[in-house]
Each structure stands twice: as structure tokens, then as C-alpha cells.
Amino acid sequence: MLDRIVASLRQDPHGFIPRALSAASERLRPRGYRLKDKVLGSDETFLPHYGVHRSGNCGDTALFVSTRKIIDHELGQHRWRLMPVRERVLPEDIATINKRAPALVLGGGGLILKDSVPASASGWQWNIPLDLLRQLERPIIGFAIGYNRFSGQDEFASQFREHITETIAKSAFFGLRNRGSIAALSEYLSPELAAKLKFQPCPTTMISRFHPINVPRLERVAAVNLAFDRAELRFKDGVGPVVEEIADCLKWLTSKGWRLVVTIHDPRDRYFLPFLRSAGVRFTVHDMPNASFEEVVNFYAAIPLTLGMRGHGQMVPFGVGNAIFSLVSHPKLAYFLNDIGKPEWQVDVQHRGFKDAFIARLSPILDDVESYRAQVAEAQTALYTLTQENIAQFAPALSR
Template identity: 50%
Template sequence: MLGKIWKALRTDPAGFPARAASAAAERGRLRAFRLKGMPAGGVVHYGVHRNGNAGDTALFTATRQLFDTRFGPQNWTRLPVRSAVAASDIDRINARAKAVVVGGGGLIIPDSVSGSLSGWQWNIAIEDLRRLERPLVLNAVGYNNFHGQSGFAERFAEHVVETVRKSVFVGLRNTGSIRSLSEHLPPELAAKLRHQPCPTTVLSHLMPDVVSAPATGRHLSINLAYDRVERRFNGRVEECVKDIADAARHMADKGWRVTVAIHDPRDRFFLPLLRRFGLGFDVVDIAHAGVPAIVKFYLSTDLTIGMRGHGQMVPFGLKRPIFTLSSHPKMNYFLEDIGRTDWGVDIREPGFRDELIAGMEGVAADPDQTRATIVAAQDRIWALMQDNLALCAQVF
């Protein structure tokens, strides 16, 4: 624990108090659940319910909004997905809960939870999973392995089969995740997997009173992701950042104002590099922000280029143009599913600068057409989600 605290202090000294307070609140909710239980007929939501990553903050909130919008306000009990589930937790859930929702987010990844009881991020032993009597819903969960990442622990194979078998609904956030997870399942269980995009991709439907018409401006937002940096950049960090800085400077020379958005404190690593390569920019730190501040920032953008999944899905969900800096398979999965693989460039390949410039200029050249494309894709996603939620109606 002391090692984690020291690392957090070194990585993000300014944000440490907010991050620590949010983490303490998450632990407090778990303690309260174990001491006092939960309201009868409530819904347990296993997720990352603390600040420190803007994407997590937005997606888990949007998940609850999605169910509340369709089925009316639910009485939610938020529990941390990465903390080990105790046998007594299952007893409480069986006695009081209406349902259990797990997700969304890239929970299917082998190394994010040290010593995970399941081999993935939902940290529950298979024996306790089998004892769960309440309906289980997996919503917009992602298969999240990075390029070149090793396989799962041996326990994962049995656990994921049991999870899918037990679930009343298994929604994966992209069809690429469906393909990847299907390889771990027998055909009859693979057939249960449904495409359920992340609720952040339809924020304009979940909060229509907030999403405004776009201003006609030139505000370029950039998000670069530092975690697992060698896998993301294929060992070419400085070369890739230089190409991104050069491309952004090209847009700045045409009158675009550039902002670097910090989704995770570790993303600050790139600020000195971008400056060294001659890019001038503002910095907006939304790592510890609440959903209103995250939404407000992305509503101010006219084009976002980003490496994080939610650094693209959130502005897309707010009807703001995007262009993807692809460094992870999930980024391509999202573009495939909206039918716009041309809205991205693989930064792991050398010499992508000119392709990035052309892509940004192409998206920005006709903002009305770009917006129409986004709206049409969102409407398809929303209709798909409504069909999927109909399958959960008997639970909620």
C-alpha cells in the first residue's frame, strides 16, 4: 500500500488529494455494503467508481444512465469491480438485490488486477460466482488485450465460460471483442454474445438537454495515453510523438487552437516531449473531473484526436468530430463498427504524419457532413441498444 501511495504522489502530486479521497470513498462504499447491506430490490453495479481516469468516470456513470433511461431510476449499489468479492457479499446480494450489472469498460484483460480470483478484472472466485442467484448482466464489456500481450491465467478459461453461462445478457462493446472472446467459449455460449456499444457513444441521447449544437470554431484536442507505453508505440515513443506534434502544429499554423487533454495523470509524460517538438498548446486535466466537467470540455472541441478509447467515444457521443490515433486493437474495432475505418491512423507504423494530417483535414473540411455521419451512426447504436435492453426487461 505504501508503495502505491508513493508512486501516486510522484506521478500526480497535484491530483493526489482528489484521487486519494475518491479511492477512500470507493472503499467506504464497500465497507458500508458489508456492514449494512443494501436496499431490497436494488441493483448492484460492479465497476470503477472513483476518479483518476476520465474514461472510467464517464462510462460507469453513463452505464447507469442507460438503464435508468430505459427502465426508470434504479436503486444502485456501486461496488468496486477490482476488489476481491467476499463470500458474504454474495449472500447479501442473493438476499436483497434485484440484479447485478458488471461493466462496461475493458474488463477482459489479464494483468490489471494482481492475483485476480477470476483471471480478469471482475475479481470473484468461481465458487462464489456459481452461488450467485440474482440475474447477471454484462454490459458493454471489452476484450482489452494490447498488441503482443500474453494470454490469460489458467483459471480464466473456466471462469469466463461460467460467467457467460450464468448471465442473462452478455453485451460486448465492439464486434472485435465478440470475435476475440468467442475463441474462449464453446459455440453455444459464443452465440449468447451481443454487440452492446459503450453508453458513452450515445451521450447525446442520454443527456439531450446538455448536448448543444457545435460552435463553428477551430479547437483541436489531443489525448495521448502513457500506460503500457511500449506496447502502444511499438518501442518508438519519441518518433511517434514527433509525428503527432508535427501534424498538430500543421493545424495550428492554419488557425487551430490546440489543447492536450489529460485523461489519466500518467498522460502528462508527453507534455515535455510535445513542447520539445515545437507544439504550443493549453492543458486541460480532466483525470479527476466529474462527468459535467468532462462533458463541458468535449462540447468545446471541434476535432479530437486521441489514443484512449473514451478519448474518442466521449466526444463522438457528444456529436463532436474525431480522428483516431490507433495504438490498440480496440480503437480499430470501434471505427469498424461505425463504418469509418478512414477516421484513424495506425501510429505503430512509421511515417504516419502525412496520413494524420490528411485525415484531420478530411474530417474538418465539411463539419456538417461529419456531424451527419456521426448522428446517423449514433442513431444506429441507440436502436441496437434498445433492442438489447428489451432482452433485459424481465430483470428490471
Template identity: 40%
Template sequence: MLHLFHFDLKPRSNYGDAILFELVRLLLDGYDDRERFLVTGSANLRHQVGAGRVRQVNQGYDAVVLGGGGLMLRSTNENQLSGWQWKISIADLEALTVPLVVFAIGYNRFEGEPDFDPVFAEHLNATVAKAAFFGLRNHASIARVRDYLRPELRDRLTFQPCPTTVASYLVPDLHVPDLEPERRVGFQVTFEERNELAGYDGDRVFAGLLDVARELAGRGYALDVISHHPRDRRFHDHLREHGVDARLVPLEGIERDIHDGLAYYARLPLTIGMRGHGQMIPFGMGNGIISVAARDKLRWFADDIGHPELAVDPRGDEWPGRVLDLVDAWFGDFAARRREFASIREGFWQLSLDNLARISAALTGTPGERPFRAFSRYERELALNAFTAARLYDREVETSTRLRDELRAERTRATAAERQLARREAQLARLPFYTAIRRARSGSAHRGE
């Protein structure tokens, strides 16, 4: 069995990222009847990876896993070591002596955002060259990453769907295969200033979705507003201010069983979402999605499942009507559409197993032939103990790093102030008036006055 070190994230404020990395571990650990891989260590991928961490990994683990998530983003965890979220220098990357597996990450630039700094292309080429496996979570990411690579590296990129898209296979006890078409719709709505770079207007998006919510409520649908992040709750406030009744379902900040969010999505017939994981998670648990696509990645996922019409561009005036038409289409043929999604999900699952076989063969020489064995609820609870402990450790590291940086900054300011004071005293000592006073005082002291 190979012991793996996982560079991940364990945020409390973003449900999609929190559950994503846990599902990566469930996928790896369950492969080949749980006899092939075991994730036994982890660290926050946004913390700088230095020589000490590299030495720890080289001495104590058989391989490194990075991912998944939309890590190729310049405006989160900005740094000049890599130019993207994984904060490791090329020198420290090259110092890794164990195999590197990059798993289900994504090209995540906002539309209109400046291109990556030059260090990104250099670092990306070094990472792809180093990796035993480099999996990207959608085909559009593959196309864009290829543009940064040297020709001899471009064929190393592989399509690896995000594990959230096959969640029903990882937590089969939470999946509801024969869900009844309850008239209930979830809204997962978010908007950032970075969306405005591509010409999206947050007020108009909220107004359009308010129209959709009012119409659905008038037709007798129960409405949920799902928050993956605290800012997602603003849409619930918006509905309440305009007299539309909806239940708030907060998923971020879950302290115990983060799989509860998967159980919720398994019973939600349809989600109208604006986050990547606001579409991938409900799809992965067997249910319908409509994307209000203010991000490229929402369109890219709709393309990968063969339904580009499910990604609605929220610019212009006609798009709320298209969203309502898609709601009608989903509930109008509910069972058949769920079966179609199940077939697509099965294809993603088989592809994931094939990729794990490739990874196993690259790392051990054999692909592994035993069936996948998912964790039970009790086993997931045990795994979550390690997750919780690691998250607490990450918080302490963040606090220590912040305090160390603040202390270093204070020392730098104090040193600069001391130097400035010394320079001013030296300048003052050279002034004629000051020199005359010093001489007069010196003469008085010499005469004993």
C-alpha cells in the same frame, strides 16, 4: 421497479472510466420512463467479491450489473480467482441467486501481451453461462471472446456499444447539435510501456504528433491537450518544451460534476486521441475523431462505425501526414460528417434500447414500452451525491484492505521469525560446546559455587 447492484469503478485518476460507469447508470435508470430499473448499490469490481457481498446482493437486490469498460485484461488487477478484472471466484459467482447482466465490457489485451491464464477461460464460461445478458462493446471483442467459450455458449454474446458512444442521448442538455466549425483540435495522447510489446515507440509517436501539432498551429488552429489520466499531461510538456502553444484541459480528478468533461467534448470539433474513451466520448457527444491507434480497441471502434481509415497506425514514417489529411477531410465537410456520425450514433442508441428491452423481458417477463427519459442537470447532481459517497466508501475499503493486508504480512513475518529463532536455539542447544557449557554451569550451581 428492479433494484440493481452495480459492480463498477469510480476512479479519480482516469476520466474515461469515471464517466463511463455513471453513464451506464443514467442509461439503466432512464429506461422505460424511469420505471423499470434503479441502481441503488455499487462496489468496486476490482475488490474481491466474497461470501458476505454475495449474501448482501442476494438478499437486497433484484439483479447484478457488471460493466462496462475493458474488463478483460490480465495485467490490471491480476488475480487467480478469475484471471480478469472482476475479482470473484467461480464458487461465489455460482452462489449469486439473482440475475447477472454483463453490460458493454470489452476484450482489452494489449498487442503482444501473453494470453490469459487458464483460469480465465473456465471463469469466462461460467460467467457467460450465468448471465441473463452478456453484452460486449465491439464486434471484435465478440469474435475473440467466442474463441474461449464452449460451442453452446457462443451465441449468447451480444453487441452492446459503450454508453459513452450515445452520451448525447443521456445528457441532451449538454449536446450541441449545431456546432460551428471552430478551428480547434484536441490532442488526447497517452503511451504506456505495454504499448511497446507490439513494436510501438513512444518517442517516435510523440515526435510524429509534435509535427502534426506544429503544422496545425501554423495553419491557425488552436490546440488543446486533454488529459484523462495524469500521464497524459506529458504530451503538453512535450509541446511546451518544443515551443508549441497549447491549452491543457485536465479532466481527471474532477471533484464535483464529472459531466463537465462531456460538456467540453460537446464543443470540441475534433479530437486526435489514443485512449478508447478519448475517441468514444467525443463521438458520443457528436464530434469528430482521429485515432492514433497504438491499441487494437481503437481500430475496432473505427471498424464498428464504418470508418477504419480513422484509425492510423503510428508505425513507420508516413502516418503524421495521414493524420493531417484526415483533419482536412473533417473540417472540409464538417456539417455533413457530423450528420453522418449522428446517424451512426442513432443506430447505437436504438440498439441499446433494444438490448434494455431484452434485459427487461429476461428479468421481468415484459420489455417495457415507455420512452426513455433522461435526467435533468439537477437530477444528475442528486445522483452525483450518491456517486461521491460511494467513491469515498470505496476509498475507505481500499485503505482498510491495504492495512489489513499489511498487518497480515507483518504477522506472517513475525511468526516466521519466531519459528526461525526457535529452530536456531534448538540447533544451538545440540552443539557439543554449548552442551558442555550448560553442564558445567549446571554442576557449579549444584555445588553452590
């Protein structure tokens, strides 16, 4: 624990206190719910939302708020109870849900990942023991969940297969945020349960459909997000060589008259800043680990083009209607582009030798950003229509 605190201080000395307070609040919130239930004995209904409800990664902030906003937009306001997905679920939590909740909303985000929760009871991020999961009497709504395992990453723990099987068996709806996740997760399921998996895009990809946006757009400004967590899995040829080529790409972009803003979603993203500066890349920095939903949305709404390595460093800009170009170091970015029929909006940066492809594929976007914004709007319409159909499918489970 002490080692993690010291590492967090080094990564983000100025943001450490707000992140620590937010994390403490997330851990204390369910304790407050349990105390209130015990003292007041309320019969008030609520809708539990298991997710990451704290600051520290602005993509998570945008994601989990968007999940609640789009469900409320389509079905009316709910009384939400925010539950931390990574904290161990207790018997009293399940008893209260069985008594007072119509269903349980899980996700979205890349919850199907083995290493974010040490000693997880499930083998993935939802930290509920199998025996408690079996006691759950209310249907699960899995919404826009991602299979987030990296290429070459170790296999899930032994309990994962049985746990994910039970989770999906208890689900009234289980939506995965890309078709690549559906294919990957299906390998752990029987054909009958695999057939229950549905394509449900991340709600951040359609923010403009449920959240008002009125921000003037800048000209010839590009946001750049580079992710450094799990670097040994992201960069097969080593961090140094890959960052050097990324820097060359960014210098080419500035030579075309574009101003760069490096966006920090997670404190670890700052690792790249000295590399870029030493390579002679000109940029400013926009720091967002502790930003609110509105701050994240308004920032990206003003930026006409975003180059992103993080999933939500692409999905949020897309969701507010602006052009994107992916720097792929994780399969999920390619999954998303394949789903919207735009595989050419990317380069794979896991190995060296991508600069020529970067220039060839990005140049048409730079020449006519507005036409690419129109393509984004068309793709977003299809995702939103599908989402409305999905929500209508599980709506009966939320009425009690």
C-alpha cells in the same frame, strides 16, 4: 504499496489527494453496505453495479455513470448499489445479492484485461472467486464490456477460461462494446456460449440521447488526448520516434489555423507534455483525471474535433455529437471505427511513417466539420436503436 504511492505522487502531485480519497471511498463503500445490512437487516431491493466508481481516469467516470443513466432512461429509476469490480467479492455480498437483488449489472469498460488487478481471483478485472460465482443465483447483465488485451500482451492466467465461461453461462445478457471483442472472446468459449455474446456499444457513444447538453460550440479548436500507460505495448518503434512524428502532425494542424487543447484523462498522459513543448507544438492543457461526469461531457460538447488515443477520448466526443479522429495505439479504437463504418477516421501510430496518412485522412474533416458531425449523428442513431433493443431484451431480468 509504498512504491505505488510514490509513483502516484510523482505523476500527479496536485491530484493525488482527491484521487486517494476517491479510491478510499470506493474501497470503504462495500464495507458500509455490509455494516448497514448486518445492523439494520434491511429487505430493501437494490441493483448492484460492479464497476470502477472512483476518480483518476475521467473516461471511467463517464463510462460507469453513463451505464446507469442509460438503463434508468430506458427502464425507469433503479436503486443502485455501487460495487468496486476490482475488490475481492465476499460471501456475504453474494448472499445479499441472492436475497435482495433481481440481477447484477457488470461493466462496461475494458474489464477483460489481465494486469489491472494483481492476483485477481478470476484472471480478469472482476475479482470474484469461481466458487462464489457459482453460488450466485441472480442473472448477470454484462453491459458494453471490452476485451482490452493489447497486441502482443501475455496470455490470460490459467483460471480465466473457466471463469469467463461460468460468467457468461450465468448471464441473461452479455454485451461487448465492439465486434472485435466478440471475435476475440469467442476464442475462449464453446460455440454455444459464444453465441450468447451480443454487440452492445459503450453508452458513452450516445450520451446526447439520454443526457441533456446545452453548451455552445467553439470554432477551430481541437482536443488531443495521448495515452502513455503500457507504452511498451502501444509504441512498437519506441516512444521517442512516435511522439516526434505525432508532434509534426500536430504542428501541421496548428498551421491550418486550429488551436490545440491537450486533454489529460489519466495522470500518466502528462508524460507527453514536455515532448510536445520541446518539439515546438503550441497548445494549452485541460486536466480531467478528477473531473465529474458533467464536466467531462460539457468540455467535449464544446470542442468540434477531438484527436484521441484513449478509447473514451474518442467515444465521449462522439457521444456528444462531435467529430473524431483516432490515433490508434490499441486495437479497440479501430474496432469502434469499424463498427460504425468509418475505418478512415484513424491512423495507426504504433509504427513510424503515419504523417502522410494523417494529413490525407484528416484534411477532409477540417474542411467540412459540420458534414462529419452529421455522419456522427447518423451513426449514433444506429447505436442507440440497437441499445434500446438490447435493454428491452434484458429488462425482464431487472423486474422482481
